[in-house]
Amino acid sequence: MAEGIISMAHLVSMPPPPNYQVPQTTFKADSSGRNDKIFVWGAPPAGTWRVGTDIASEVKSIPIDWMFKEYADLTYAELQGVRPGMRLAVFISRPMPVQWQRVSPYVDVVSDKASTQSKYKRISYYPLSDQPTISSEKFEKALELLSSNLIGQAVLDALRDDVIVRLDDSSASAERTTSGEKRIWVNVQSDGFRPGFGVDELLLHELIHVVENWYDGYEDRYNFQWDKTDFLTVTATNVYSCMRGRALRKDHGYLPLPNPHFKDPKLHWTEQRPNYVKAGRSIPSLVRIMSRIRNVWNPFIYWG
Numbered sequence: 001m002a003e004g005i006i007s008m009a010h011l012v013s014m015p016p017p018p019n020y021q022v023p024q025t026t027f028k029a030d031s032s033g034r035n036d037k038i039f040v041w042g043a044p045p046a047g048t049w050r051v052g053t054d055i056a057s058e059v060k061s062i063p064i065d066w067m068f069k070e071y072a073d074l075t076y077a078e079l080q081g082v083r084p085g086m087r088l089a090v091f092i093s094r095p096m097p098v099q100w101q102r103v104s105p106y107v108d109v110v111s112d113k114a115s116t117q118s119k120y121k122r123i124s125y126y127p128l129s130d131q132p133t134i135s136s137e138k139f140e141k142a143l144e145l146l147s148s149n150l151i152g153q154a155v156l157d158a159l160r161d162d163v164i165v166r167l168d169d170s171s172a173s174a175e176r177t178t179s180g181e182k183r184i185w186v187n188v189q190s191d192g193f194r195p196g197f198g199v200d201e202l203l204l205h206e207l208i209h210v211v212e213n214w215y216d217g218y219e220d221r222y223n224f225q226w227d228k229t230d231f232l233t234v235t236a237t238n239v240y241s242c243m244r245g246r247a248l249r250k251d252h253g254y255l256p257l258p259n260p261h262f263k264d265p266k267l268h269w270t271e272q273r274p275n276y277v278k279a280g281r282s283i284p285s286l287v288r289i290m291s292r293i294r295n296v297w298n299p300f301i302y303w304g
C-alpha cells in the first residue's frame, strides 16, 4: 500500500463490485454535487470517523451506522461538498491533540459530465456545481485577461500538456496525478483583496507551476520565503500584476512587497539572483519575454 499508511478501512463504490473486500486504489467516485453516498468497508466505531479530503472542513461527512443485509461488513457515509478533482479517504480522529489520521487509500472523485472546453485549446474546466454560469464567466474572463497580456500569453504558449481546471470557492493549487493528469484549482470567488489573489493572478500562478513541472529548487534568501517552489510563480505574477496596476506580493505569504524592493527592483534582483538564474533555466521563453518588458516593476530586465 502506498504512502506508508495503515489501511484499516477502504471506500467501496456503489453498487459494490464482487470483490469489494479488497481495496480498490483506482476506482473513481462519481459526484452529482450534493449529498453523495459512498460505502465504507471496515468502518471504525460510530463517532470517530469521517470520509473526506485531507482538509477536514472541506467535505461534510455524515457516517451512517447501518448494516446492509446483503453487505453486513459495509456501512456508508453521506457526503456534502464533494467536487470532481477531490481525493477522498476514510479518516479516524485521534484525541489530544485532535487530529485526523487517514486509514484508507485515496479514491478520485470524477464527474459524470465532461469538462467544459475553454477558448484556449489546452485548458478545460469544471464550473462550480451550484453556480455554473457565474463561475464559468469569472474563469473565462480571467483567461481572457491572461491571453491579452504578454506574460500570460507566454505562459499559455509554454504549456505542453492539457490542463483540467476545477473552479473552486476556497483555494488555489496545482497538482499532477499519478496518471500524469495536470490539475489546477482556482478560487473563482476570490475578491482579489490581497496582492496576487485576483482570479487571473491565481490562474497565472498555478499555470506557471504546471509549466515548471513543479520545479522545487528555489532557495529562501534575505527573509523571502519561497517554499522551494514559488519564486517564479510569485515574481512573474508580480510583473503581470504591475502591468495591470495591481499591488505586488512579497513572497509565498500574504504580505505586500516591501517598499525598498518595490522602489528598487535591482535590489530584488541582486538579493534573489540565484533564484532568477534558476527561473531562467526553468522557463527560458517566459523569462526572455519578461526581460524586454519596460516601465513596470520588473527585475527580469537584469537577466541575461
Ligand SMILES: [Zn+2]
Pocket (backbone or CB within 6 Å): 205, 209, 229, 230, 233
Ligand atoms: Zn504556488
